[in-house]
Amino acid sequence: MDTMAAWEVAAPGPIATRPLRAVRRPVPVPAADELLVRVRACAVCRTDLHVAEGDLPPHRSPVIPGHQVVGEVTAHGDAVTGWAAGDRAGIAWLRHTDQTCVYCRRGQENLCPSSRYTGWDADGGYAEYATVPADYAYRLPDGYDDVHLAPLLCAGIIGYRALRRAELPPGGTLGIYGFGSSAHLTAQVAIAQGATVYVMTRSPAARELGLGLGAAWAGGADEPPPVPLDAAILFAPVGDLVPPALSALDRGGTLAVAGIHLTDIPVLNYERHLFEERQLRSVAANTRDDGREFLALAAAHPLHVTTTVYPLDRADDALADLAGDRVEGAAVLVP
Ligand SMILES: [Zn+2]
Ligand SMILES: [Zn+2]
Numbered sequence: 001m002d003t004m005a006a007w008e009v010a011a012p013g014p015i016a017t018r019p020l021r022a023v024r025r026p027v028p029v030p031a032a033d034e035l036l037v038r039v040r041a042c043a044v045c046r047t048d049l050h051v052a053e054g055d056l057p058p059h060r061s062p063v064i065p066g067h068q069v070v071g072e073v074t075a076h077g078d079a080v081t082g083w084a085a086g087d088r089a090g091i092a093w094l095r096h097t098d099q100t101c102v103y104c105r106r107g108q109e110n111l112c113p114s115s116r117y118t119g120w121d122a123d124g125g126y127a128e129y130a131t132v133p134a135d136y137a138y139r140l141p142d143g144y145d146d147v148h149l150a151p152l153l154c155a156g157i158i159g160y161r162a163l164r165r166a167e168l169p170p171g172g173t174l175g176i177y178g179f180g181s182s183a184h185l186t187a188q189v190a191i192a193q194g195a196t197v198y199v200m201t202r203s204p205a206a207r208e209l210g211l212g213l214g215a216a217w218a219g220g221a222d223e224p225p226p227v228p229l230d231a232a233i234l235f236a237p238v239g240d241l242v243p244p245a246l247s248a249l250d251r252g253g254t255l256a257v258a259g260i261h262l263t264d265i266p267v268l269n270y271e272r273h274l275f276e277e278r279q280l281r282s283v284a285a286n287t288r289d290d291g292r293e294f295l296a297l298a299a300a301h302p303l304h305v306t307t308t309v310y311p312l313d314r315a316d317d318a319l320a321d322l323a324g325d326r327v328e329g330a331a332v333l334v335p
Contacts (some may be wrong), residue, residue, distance in 0.1 A: 005335070006127035008062035017324040019052045020126075020316040025064070027129045032077035034131045037089055042125035043068035043150035043181070044318050044331040046237065047093070048261055049166030051120055052319060055261045059121045066092040067118035068127030068332070069132075070146040074114075076205075081135040090138035090295075091130055092153040093117050094285055109283040110161075117285070121123035126315050128335045138291055141299035147268045148305040151181050151330035152298055159186030159233075160294035161286045164230035169193055175199075175229040176246050177221070178236025180204035181212075181330035182258060185303055186233065187213055189294075192301045198225040198246075201236070205328055213304060224248055233258055239265040240254045241286040246273040246280060254279040280308045 003024045030036040043073050043111035048065040050056045065275045069091035085091070096116035101112040109285050118124045118132065136278055139148055159182040168174050169280040171194045179201040187197050190215045199218040207218035217226055222241055228250035234241055238260045243266055245255050257280070268274060306329025310318040 004128035007066050008064050009052050009058075010062040012058060015049065015053055015320050018316055020065075021062075022313065023186045025127065026235050028123065028131045029049060030075055030077045030131045032079040032304060033133050033135070034077050035073050035080065035089060035134050035137055036075040037071035037085055037091060037130050037132060038074045039069055039071045039125050039128055039130055039207060041070045041146040041150040042066045042333045043078055043153065043155065044333065045154045045318040046180070046322065047154070049319055050117060050261045056120060056175055062127075062139055063120065064123035064127050064130075066127070066130070066151045067091065068155065068242055070140065070149045070153070071130070074129075076134065080090075080280075083137070086161055088140050089132070090153050090319060091118055091125060091132040091134070092138060092157060093119070093134045094132055094288065096124060099210075101248035106289070107289075109292075115285070121302070123272060123305065126312070126333060128186045128312070136288065138295060141295055142301065143302055144305070147307050147332045147334065149308065150332050151305055152185065152295065152303070155182035156185045156298065156303070157286050157291045157294045158182055158258060158283065159235075160189060160297070161290045162256045162283045163190055163282050164187065164290070165205055165254075165283050166233050166256040167254045168231040170194060172196070172230035173198065173227055175232035175245065175248055176210070176239050177201070177232065177234045178238070179203065179210050180235060180327075183233070183235040184209060184213060184306060184329060187215060188303050189297060189301070198227070198229065201226065203325060209306060209328065220225055229330040231251055232256070235259065237262050239263040242266070242280065243268060243273055246278055249278045254281060256281045256283055258283050268288065305329065309334055
């Protein structure tokens with residue numbers, strides 16, 4: 001049987017203990033409804049770190065992480081139509097919903113209790129090959145190479161959903177807390193749509209990046225922005241930033257928390273943080289419509305995607321660098 005290089009998490013633990021392990025695995029065989037994709041690029045997401053460190057409880061063990069895959073279809077199951085060998089395909093986080101529950105039926109498949117996720121419930125893209133149900137694979141826009149497309153598949157799509165959840169009014173002021181892979185894409189979408197963007201981050205290099213991409217102002221992680229914010233998105237997985245971000249909102253403003261995991265939020269003061277109809281909202285994954293909308297926007301407004309490339313055999317270094325805030329933009333693994 002053909003084998004492939006892959007990385008798996010068998011025993012989650014602190015990143016310093018190197019929970020990722022290099023292995024050889026059989027090349028997966030696509031099920032009837034699946035594509036087999038030869039991975040050409042897989043971007044690293046903070047969620048991969050949560051899977052490796054055990055912040056997300058294991059759903060499959062061992063599991064190959066990675067859910068921002070750009071690759072080439074090399075085979076597919078008998079029930080697949082509309083895809084052919086040689087097509088470029090994207091594999092993202094959401095890979096199954098039941099389409100029968102109350103949430104799916106009202107257009108909120110991101111809340112489906114039967115949902116399954118790439119790199120958590122099923123093997124992902126830290127490997128030379130990966131499979132995906134064809135109905136959950138994305139067609140990808142032209143005008144980007146594989147490396148620059150990969151971060152769009154989670155960082156881009158989830159950031160776009162967070163932006164929608166933040167209910168930024170047209171021409172409004174948007175605060176962005178934490179400025180990594182997802183934030184730098186979301187900022188560009190917001191600016192293209194007419195927003196004025198304020199960046200709060202502890203990283204001087206990220207502040208420079210934000211200003212270079214068109215942000216009006218950049219300051220420290222919890223520094224008050226110079227104007228009240230109509231909306232804000234918290235990308236840093238740091239609950240301590242929720243109170244200053246809520247305080248920075250104007251009346252009626254909304255703070256959306258983009259991450260899947262957040263450290264504890266300190267006690268809030270109703271008057272200072274929530275009164276006058278300030279809102280605090282979470283973001284749970286995305287629908288496929290979010291993904292298709294975002295990729296259409298990315299086709300219409302070419303995004304400047306900052307990446308740091310790592311060969312696949314350095315996936316553990318890429319994850320450690322992400323944990324240590326040493327990656328500019330998105331880390332992308334290339335087999
Ligand atoms: Zn459902
Ligand atoms: Zn992700």
